[in-house]
Amino acid sequence: xxxxxxxxxxxxxxxxxxxxxxxxxxxxxxxxxxxxxxxxxxxxxxxxxxxxxxxxxxxxxxxxxxxxxxxxxxxxxxxxxxxxxxxxxxxxxxxxxxxxxxxxxxxxxxxxxxxxxxxxxxxxxxxxxxxxxxxxxxxxxxxxxxxxxxxxxxxxxxxxxxxxxxxxxxxxxxxxxxxxxxxxxxxxxxxxxxxxxxxxxxxxxxx
Amino acid sequence: xxxxxxxxxxxxxxxxxxxxxxxxxxxxxxxxxxxxxxxxxxxxxxxxxxxxxxxxxxxxxxxxxxxxxxxxxxxxxxxxxxxxxxxxxxxxxxxxxxxxxxxxxxxxxxxxxxxxxxxxxxxxxxxxxxxxxxxxxxxxxxxxxxxxxxxxxxxxxxxxxxxxxxxxxxxxxxxxxxxxxxxxxxxxxxxxxxxxxxxxxxxxxxx
DNA sequence: TAAATTAACATACAAATGTATGGTATTTAT
DNA sequence: ATAAATACCATACATTTGTATGTTAATTTA
Numbered sequence: 001x002x003x004x005x006x007x008x009x010x011x012x013x014x015x016x017x018x019x020x021x022x023x024x025x026x027x028x029x030x031x032x033x034x035x036x037x038x039x040x041x042x043x044x045x046x047x048x049x050x051x052x053x054x055x056x057x058x059x060x061x062x063x064x065x066x067x068x069x070x071x072x073x074x075x076x077x078x079x080x081x082x083x084x085x086x087x088x089x090x091x092x093x094x095x096x097x098x099x100x101x102x103x104x105x106x107x108x109x110x111x112x113x114x115x116x117x118x119x120x121x122x123x124x125x126x127x128x129x130x131x132x133x134x135x136x137x138x139x140x141x142x143x144x145x146x147x148x149x150x151x152x153x154x155x156x157x158x159x160x161x162x163x164x165x166x167x168x169x170x171x172x173x174x175x176x177x178x179x180x181x182x183x184x185x186x187x188x189x190x191x192x193x194x195x196x197x198x199x200x201x202x203x204x205x206x207x
Numbered sequence: 208x209x210x211x212x213x214x215x216x217x218x219x220x221x222x223x224x225x226x227x228x229x230x231x232x233x234x235x236x237x238x239x240x241x242x243x244x245x246x247x248x249x250x251x252x253x254x255x256x257x258x259x260x261x262x263x264x265x266x267x268x269x270x271x272x273x274x275x276x277x278x279x280x281x282x283x284x285x286x287x288x289x290x291x292x293x294x295x296x297x298x299x300x301x302x303x304x305x306x307x308x309x310x311x312x313x314x315x316x317x318x319x320x321x322x323x324x325x326x327x328x329x330x331x332x333x334x335x336x337x338x339x340x341x342x343x344x345x346x347x348x349x350x351x352x353x354x355x356x357x358x359x360x361x362x363x364x365x366x367x368x369x370x371x372x373x374x375x376x377x378x379x380x381x382x383x384x385x386x387x388x389x390x391x392x393x394x395x396x397x398x399x400x401x402x403x404x405x406x407x408x409x410x411x412x413x414x
Numbered sequence: 415t416a417a418a419t420t421a422a423c424a425t426a427c428a429a430a431t432g433t434a435t436g437g438t439a440t441t442t443a444t
Numbered sequence: 445a446t447a448a449a450t451a452c453c454a455t456a457c458a459t460t461t462g463t464a465t466g467t468t469a470a471t472t473t474a
Contacts, residue, residue: 025233025272043452064271064431250422271461
């Protein structure tokens with residue numbers, strides 16, 4: 001029953017979601033104006049009024065940053081998924097092609113962390129299944145035994161990380177897949193981040 | 208390495224966490240002053256300075272509501288877990304005894320929803336395992352096939368919900384457990400909420 | 415004991431912020 | 445074709461907000 005937003009209104013709403021969900025704090029009128037290159041706050045003011053009228057946000061009068069997303073009443077908020085990552089064989093990460101998933105609102109998304117959808121079954125013994133969303137934090141140093149997302153020749157894998165004398169070993173939790181030993185043969189190897197959690201949304205079907 | 212906070216500083220920090228995590232927006236100095244009955248914002252100002260000096264928050268100068276929790280650098284925030292719920296045999300929910308779990312910050316917690324830690328393996332075919340945290344939304348009507356948390360004689364179970372002619376059937380995803388048919392024999396039966404998601408935090412050990 | 419920290423207050427000020435009002439031009443509905 | 449909605453701008457104003465500075469008193473630390 002909600003009216004359609006115009007393209008500009010959509011982009012402003014997206015910015016609001018990004019800021020509120022990503023940065024954790026709603027922007028001021030000036031922030032939004034600056035981001036879109038508006039010379040005036042009143043322009044944003046009007047857009048907010050229109051977006052609120054259409055029911056997508058709720059403003060608390062006089063309160064600085066007093067913008068609430070009414071989307072939240074649906075208890076789900078769309079979050080970008082940066083790509084798919086192979087738990088079995090490597091799979092390319094979509095550069096920054098974006099595809100959203102409905103994540104329940106639990107707490108705030110850690111800065112810079114991102115989501116990847118898992119494909120494949122190499123982590124099934126760690127209870128991570130194809131279709132699960134992994135929350136990846138790129139700001140942590142990998143420790144032995146942690147599950148990491150790593151790049152191997154422009155493809156990404158999710159495996160458990162072990163530092164050994166002769167290099168780094170990436171092991172699957174599924175015995176069908178052999179461990180990969182990282183040495184000179186993998187010049188492009190890079191740990192993208194650490195899997196800090198797994199989330200699975202409950203659909204109509206089996207989880 | 209962080210210095211201890213005084214009791215008052217602790218209560219102010221808790222208020223900050225509540226507001227930021229719960230309401231989704233950091234409070235202003237005036238908000239905090241009002242909450243604690245201070246006649247003056249400068250009092251709060253000083254407390255913030257002290258708390259920041261001890262490393263618990265980070266302030267962005269001149270920015271309204273520019274308070275960040277440095278706790279977040281640990282990327283985990285404690286959330287209350289209301290109790291444990293049996294996926295196998297029923298288990299009592301701790302009344303409102305609270306026990307916290309470190310949840311990564313994903314987004315904001317949906318209003319009124321709560322977390323339960325799953326015990327037992329009756330849902331293993333739905334990929335929910337003992338130790339997982341289920342996010343329960345008490346404000347949704349159960350639909351056929353959804354996983355619900357229900358009360359049976361003061362104990363709670365997590366099962367899949369089906370409405371049948373002769374009553375309501377609660378089925379486990381694990382064939383070892385027989386479906387429970389809800390009829391007059393269960394006067395205290397009540398659907399507490401619907402499982403909207405599963406979260407698993409990645410510890411040192413296998414997920 | 416002296417010095418530092420804590421805890422509260424008051425006042426003052428510049429900047430940030432939301433809001434109101436009015437203007438212009440374009441696009442979209444009726 | 446006329447009205448309404450959209451999109452942007454400018455100016456003005458009252459509050460809100462963060463900050464600086466100073467005062468007093470109790471408590472803790474060196």
